[in-house]
Amino acid sequence: MLMQTHEARLAALREQLKKQGLDGFVIPISDEHMSEYVGDYAQRLAWLTGFGGSAGSAAVLADKAAIFVDGRYTVQVRDQVDERLFAYQSVPATSPAKWLAENAQEGAKIGFDPWLHSRGWAKAAAKLLVEGGAELIPVESNPLDAVWQDQPDPSAAVATIQAEDLAGRSHAEKRSEVAQWLKDKKLDAAVISALDSVAWLLNIRGKDVSHTPVALSYVLAHEDGTAELFIASEKVTPELKQHLGNAVTIRERSEFDGALKAMKGKRVAIDPDYGVAAIALALEEGGATPVMQRDPTILAKAVKNSAEAQGHREAQALDGVAVCKYLHWLSVEAPKGGIDELTAAAKLLEFRQHYGDLRDTSFDTISAAAGHAALPHYKVDEDTNIPIPPGSIYLCDSGGQYPCGTTDITRTIWVGPGEPTAEMKDRFTRVLKGHIAIAQAIFPEGTCGGQLDSLARQFLWAAGTDYAHGTGHGVGSFLSVHEGPQRIGKINGAQAGTLEPILPGMILSNEPGYYKAGEFGIRIENLVLTEERNIEGADEGRWFGFENLTWVPVDRTLIEPALLTADERAWLDRYHADTRSLLASRLEGDVLDWLMANTEPL
Numbered sequence: 001m002l003m004q005t006h007e008a009r010l011a012a013l014r015e016q017l018k019k020q021g022l023d024g025f026v027i028p029i030s031d032e033h034m035s036e037y038v039g040d041y042a043q044r045l046a047w048l049t050g051f052g053g054s055a056g057s058a059a060v061l062a063d064k065a066a067i068f069v070d071g072r073y074t075v076q077v078r079d080q081v082d083e084r085l086f087a088y089q090s091v092p093a094t095s096p097a098k099w100l101a102e103n104a105q106e107g108a109k110i111g112f113d114p115w116l117h118s119r120g121w122a123k124a125a126a127k128l129l130v131e132g133g134a135e136l137i138p139v140e141s142n143p144l145d146a147v148w149q150d151q152p153d154p155s156a157a158v159a160t161i162q163a164e165d166l167a168g169r170s171h172a173e174k175r176s177e178v179a180q181w182l183k184d185k186k187l188d189a190a191v192i193s194a195l196d197s198v199a200w201l202l203n204i205r206g207k208d209v210s211h212t213p214v215a216l217s218y219v220l221a222h223e224d225g226t227a228e229l230f231i232a233s234e235k236v237t238p239e240l241k242q243h244l245g246n247a248v249t250i251r252e253r254s255e256f257d258g259a260l261k262a263m264k265g266k267r268v269a270i271d272p273d274y275g276v277a278a279i280a281l282a283l284e285e286g287g288a289t290p291v292m293q294r295d296p297t298i299l300a301k302a303v304k305n306s307a308e309a310q311g312h313r314e315a316q317a318l319d320g321v322a323v324c325k326y327l328h329w330l331s332v333e334a335p336k337g338g339i340d341e342l343t344a345a346a347k348l349l350e351f352r353q354h355y356g357d358l359r360d361t362s363f364d365t366i367s368a369a370a371g372h373a374a375l376p377h378y379k380v381d382e383d384t385n386i387p388i389p390p391g392s393i394y395l396c397d398s399g400g401q402y403p404c405g406t407t408d409i410t411r412t413i414w415v416g417p418g419e420p421t422a423e424m425k426d427r428f429t430r431v432l433k434g435h436i437a438i439a440q441a442i443f444p445e446g447t448c449g450g451q452l453d454s455l456a457r458q459f460l461w462a463a464g465t466d467y468a469h470g471t472g473h474g475v476g477s478f479l480s481v482h483e484g485p486q487r488i489g490k491i492n493g494a495q496a497g498t499l500e501p502i503l504p505g506m507i508l509s510n511e512p513g514y515y516k517a518g519e520f521g522i523r524i525e526n527l528v529l530t531e532e533r534n535i536e537g538a539d540e541g542r543w544f545g546f547e548n549l550t551w552v553p554v555d556r557t558l559i560e561p562a563l564l565t566a567d568e569r570a571w572l573d574r575y576h577a578d579t580r581s582l583l584a585s586r587l588e589g590d591v592l593d594w595l596m597a598n599t600e601p602l
Helices: 006-019 044-049 071-080 096-103 119-131 143-147 171-184 195-202 238-244 253-261 277-285 298-302 306-336 341-355 370-374 422-439 449-461 566-586 589-598
Strands: 024-028 057-061 065-069 087-090 109-112 135-138 189-192 217-222 227-231 248-251 267-270 289-292 366-369 392-398 400-402 409-415 472-474 483-488 507-510 513-516 520-523 526-533 543-548
Touching: 006 024, 006 044, 006 057, 006 143, 024 044, 024 096, 024 143, 044 057, 044 143, 057 096, 065 071, 065 096, 071 087, 096 119, 109 119, 119 135, 119 277, 135 277, 171 189, 171 195, 171 217, 189 195, 195 217, 195 227, 195 298, 217 253, 227 253, 238 248, 248 253, 253 277, 267 277, 277 289, 298 483, 306 341, 306 392, 306 400, 306 409, 306 526, 306 566, 306 589, 341 366, 341 392, 366 370, 370 392, 370 513, 370 520, 392 520, 409 520, 422 449, 422 507, 422 513, 422 520, 422 526, 422 543, 422 566, 449 483, 483 507, 566 589
Parallel strands: 024 109, 065 087, 109 135, 189 267, 227 248, 267 289
Antiparallel strands: 024 057, 057 065, 189 217, 217 227, 366 392, 392 409, 472 483, 472 507, 507 526, 513 520, 526 543
């Protein structure tokens, strides 16, 4: 009989821990590749606790347990997780390892699955636990998997090929570059374990993870330019074999651990963020030397070539048509009442599916009405769904996965009748001013996202307010919607990407926001492509700026024109003129009329 309650599941896990000689266990939201989004088989935290967020973890002892989330999920965790079973803990104020060190008994053996945690996490956690008198133990089999009776199998979907005209480069070229990197670093091989890195390196894609078109697999890249792909045999087609050729050996995914243990005497690179602890343990057991180095594909993947950049432009045009049709539909239907958050999100998906070659959404659509819009990472479901009230602000953050590119756009609109308040217009316009400041930024080579971040915040700061999320993240090419290493955000130790120099070809989101708890939220998001700029009279060196990629009108109802400078008004008028120029030929009827009206000069 299946365990239906989280209380029963927690009790079963505790029994299993006893059988395995453990006093506690750590449960992250993670898979064997440290992915942001994970397959259903890896949703262990959700199964155990009921928590449906995308970031969090739990720690279980014999007599107590806790769940750990950051500020994005403070409300959600209380709605979904029973406090009688799991104490709510906030990170970064605490962590599972710190909590366990404080709560575990002297001599306690705390288990962790080394396939679900990075080596760095394992070392830091072990140190904390030792200081608290406990010991961190890597388990050979995950005790939660032993009690999860109806745990789904990993996806069996076949791997597909990303055409070279979309990828812009052959996988042979990419492997050759990795081989040269290995020679320069005096390394024998590199473990490529991040799923989007494997996909990019070999020009393959898949359907194994929601929102990210990747195939569950690993690559061992060797210094002679050859590679081994570890992937379940049911995913391999004759077309894939032909695509990969003789220089890439295809092996069963289950052989990966053994292959690592057979690397005796080799110096093998592992990415500190994406290489799980089990990889280093297997290499060391086999007599190899793990070397912590950033995955050599990460930067190359972030710097888009001309084919990828052009693909993104086409994806944004496809997406712009779908979003314009959606916003027109909302402008007609939402003021009548009767449209709720789920209905709106479903309608947007319908438009995307109808117009472009949509393969998936790039993340769960944030369809947020009224006070829900004040939650930057709100996720609507049957329990949280509310009607979109006429006379209110509605925020929609969404994106699509198209073979030519990945999109991510946020638009905040006023749902009539009536007029937005002066406060709403003030805050919206300050967010818009920050958005324009990033869009128009000119900066020298070596500038990082942390240096650009205050350009977006300055107008909100002047009014004594701020927002708690980053201003921009990297975006992949028919890959992850959150792609490193670049990031625009406040500089702090937890966000290393803010110190990464921004290079031509990198795509970033531009998404400042404002959130008034319980009342309304505002965010304006476009994607931008970094490009070189020639500036007359500039000092020596290279200078960069941004090409805008996203083309959908900004809601004029929420703008307070008096707060905009002449230069900002000119930017907005140019943006709307360019939006009209790109999309008008792709629209017709009432939607075209809507586009024309909403792209008039301010």
